Each structure stands twice: as structure tokens, then as C-alpha cells.
Amino acid sequence: MATINFGGVLEDVVTREEFPMEKAREVLKNETIAIIGYGVQGPGQALNLKDNGFNVIIGQRKDSKTWDKAIADGWVPGKTLFEIEEAAQKGTIIQFLLSDAGQITLWPTLKQYLTPGKALYFSHGFGITYKEQTNIIPPADVDVILVAPKGSGTSLRRLFLAGQGLNSSFAIFQDATGKARDRVIALGIGVGSGYLFQTDFKKEVYSDLTGERGTLMGCIQGIFAAQYEVLRKNGHSPSEAFNETVEELTQSLMPLVAENGMDWMYANCSTTAQRGALDWWKKFKAATQPVFEELYASVAAGKEAARSIASNSTPDYREKLNEELKELRESEMWQAGAAVRKLRPNNA
């Protein structure tokens, strides 16, 4: 473990230096890793594990589109691709990567395959933390572990192929075998994590549900739409409004923040911009902090979990989500965005 100072707070972080891939392979050499679910995280983690030399099989519903996707990705029916129950029976580590709502439906079937000494692996603390709503209560004689990539499974795979990685958090809910820590860190390295930050199931899900409803996805769409509409209401063209709201951020300024922090990005803008940004950011903080307080309270009360379970358990949940995504896509702002993207120099 490396002890790193995060803004004055010392935290222990697992790095590849002390847990190299060779060690991960040694730890998991007798394991069969069964990935149940092949949506976004499933493919990213499974393909990275396979390319890293681990023994991986996939469990999927045969009549599903993702069964066909698994075959297109190179998984072989009867050899590395099985129906869900057969994969769960063969697996010594079961990576439960169905949707969070899907995990609830499958749990009564899956739990019979969690025989003593196996490991049940999640990429979200949802199922375990909200057990009153999910009824996911593992048997006492299995390890229960978590590796939660801090990003999309699509990025996890792309970064792996580019020789990079995503940071992940990891947690141990139950160590029945005495091997849970080695197993979870080996899996974290194997799925393509860069660094591994320790957390617990509850903190992972509370922070994750907050982040994706907040700055990562929900809040950012909200402030984009708000600024875009104010610019348009005051006569600015769609392209000018979109460039000033989204395109400049993603193409120029956010990469500078990623490179060296917010002050670095500010310092690489005009002094006019710096003055304005330093004057206004606290006003925006004051306006949004009450919303973040409300959001966190809703997460902690289990209301966001209930909403997600209710919405994503209906037979047509995917169609309903796609309908709302279509509304976003067809909004003027994102239609303008599609046109602007086509004008990017690398698209010329």
C-alpha cells in the first residue's frame, strides 16, 4: 500500500508496484471467473481479464442481444460462454454484473451457486447496502467483494487497449476464506484498474449515486441546458451557444483541468476570464449546494435506490430510458452539438 496525502488527509492506495499483474495471476491461478451480465461493465472487465491471462467465462441469457454480442467479442458457446446458471455453477468467483435492478430478479436463482469458499463480486455497493429493498443477502461462507471502476465500462476497455487504466475503488463486505483481500485486489488489477482506493459498500454506493446524479451526469446536463437557453433567449445562435457551453469545455478546457487542475486551466485563460470565474464560482456553489444536500439525503434514505429499482424493473425499462435519451438527443442543444462535432478538425 502506498500512503498518499490527499489535501492533508493521508490515505492508503494500492498501486501496481506492490501488486503487479504476475502476483494477480498467481493469486487467481486456480479460479474460474464467471462474469454474469454483459452490458457495459461486463464486456470491459471480461475482455480485460481475458487479455490479462485470467480464466474467464461469461454467463448470459441465450435469447438476448448480449449473447450475440458476447459471441461477436470472441466468447465461444459451451467453452467460454454459457447460460447464466451453468456459468454460475462453474465459476469460483462470480462477478455479478447484471444491472442493479436485474440483480434483484436473478438473486433467488443465483444464490444456490454460491457454495462455500466461492466469492461474490460486485461493481457497485447497491445490492448489498440496500438489502431491505434488494433482498440480496449472501451466505456467510463466501467472500463478498467489490471493485467499482470510477468510469464507464466502455472507457475501462478503451483505456486498457491504450495501455492505460481507470481508477477503481474496492471493498470487502465478507471475508469467509481469509483470501478476500488478495482476491479483490487481484481482480481490481486484472479488470484494468490503475490505482485501487479502499472504501466500503455503503460509502461506494452513496458517493456513486450522488456523483452520477450530480456533477458527472445530472447536474452537468442541467447547467449546460440552463446556460444554453439563456444564451439563446438573448439572441445568440445555436452554434455560438453550444460552442460557449459545451464544445470549448470538452475540447479545450476540461483536458487542461484533467492535466493539472482547475487553477491550471484558469491560468491558461485570459485574465478577464480568470477575474470573472473567480468572482462567480462561489455564487454557483451557493445556488447548487442545497440541491446536493437534498440529493445526498435522498440517496442515504434509500429513495434513489427505490426510484431506480421501480423504474428499471419494468419489462419496458430500456425502451422508456431510450425514449428520454431520445428527447435529450433531439433537443436543440444536442442537435447543435451533433453539427458542431462534425466540424471538428479531426473530423474534417
Ligand SMILES: NC(=O)c1ccc[n+]([C@@H]2O[C@H](COP(=O)([O-])OP(=O)(O)OC[C@H]3O[C@@H](n4cnc5c(N)ncnc54)[C@H](O)[C@@H]3O)[C@@H](O)[C@H]2O)c1
Ligand atoms: N455502466 C458502467 O460503466 C458502470 C460503472 C461502474 C459500475 N457499474 C455497475 O456495474 C454493474 C453492471 O452495470 P452495467 O451498466 O454493465 O449494467 P447494465 O444496465 O448494462 O445491465 C447489464 C446486463 O444485465 C442485463 N439484465 C438486466 N436485467 C436482467 C435480468 N432480470 N436478468 C438477466 N439479465 C438482466 C441487461 O440486459 C444487460 O445486458 C452494476 O452494478 C452497475 O452499477 C456500472
Ligand SMILES: CC(C)(O)[C@@H](O)C(=O)O
Ligand atoms: C459510469 C458511472 C456513472 O460512474 C457508473 O457509476 C454507472 O453507474 O454507470
Ligand SMILES: [Mg+2]
Ligand atoms: Mg460511478
Ligand SMILES: [Mg+2]
Ligand atoms: Mg453508478
